[in-house]
Amino acid sequence: MNTYLKKCEKYYVPTGRIIVGAYFVLAGVPKLFNLEATAGMIEGVNFPLPMLFAIAAAILEVGAGLALIVNKYAAHAALLLAGFVLIITFPFHGPHLWEENIMQHYTFMKNIALMGALLFMAANIDRPCCNSTQQ
Numbered sequence: 802m803n804t805y806l807k808k809c810e811k812y813y814v815p816t817g818r819i820i821v822g823a824y825f826v827l828a829g830v831p832k833l834f835n836l837e838a839t840a841g842m843i844e845g846v847n848f849p850l851p852m853l854f855a856i857a858a859a860i861l862e863v864g865a866g867l868a869l870i871v872n873k874y875a876a877h878a879a880l881l882l883a884g885f886v887l888i889i890t891f892p893f894h895g896p897h898l899w900e901e902n903i904m905q906h907y908t909f910m911k912n913i914a915l916m917g918a919l920l921f922m923a924a925n926i927d928r929p930c931c932n933s934t935q936q
Contacts, residue, residue: 814926815872821918822869825882829862846892861885869922879923886916 832839832855839855848854861881868878890912898905 814922817918817922818869818872818875818926821879821882821915821922822866824915825862825866826870827866829859829866832859833863842893848892858885858889872926876923876926879919879926883916883919883923886912886919890916 836852836855836859839859840851843851843854843858862885865878865882865885868874869882890909894905894909894912896906896909899909
C-alpha cells in the first residue's frame with residue numbers, strides 16, 4: 802500500500818490545484834455575467850462600492866482559479882484566495898445568520914476548511930514532490 806501511495810504522490814497536488822482552481826472559476830464566471838446581482842448581494846451586507854467589489858471578486862475568483870489550474874503563480878493565487886475567503890466568510894455566512902438559515906453554518910465551515918486547504922497549498926505548492934513541472 803505504501804508503495805502505491807508513493808507512486809501516486811506526484812498526482813496529489815496537481816489534482817488538488819485543478820479541483821480547487823475549478824471551484825473558484827466556476828464560482829467567478831457567473832458573477833462576471835451577472836454583476837448586478839453580485840453587487841446586490843454585496844450591498845446587502847453593507848460593503849461600500851458594491852459594483853467595484855463585484856467586479857473585483859469575479860476577476861479574482863476567475864483569475865486566481867485559472868492560476869491554480871495552470872500552476873502559474875499558484876502559491877500567490879492560493880494566498881490571495883485564502884484572504885478573499887476570509888474577508889467574505891464572516892459577513893456573508895457568519896454566526897449572525899445561522900439561526901435563520903442553518904445552511905449558512907455549513908457554508909461558513911466549508912469556507913474555513915477551504916481556507917485551510919488554500920493555506921496548505923500555498924505553503925507546499927513549490928516543493929519538488931508537488932510541482933508537476935519539475936518531474
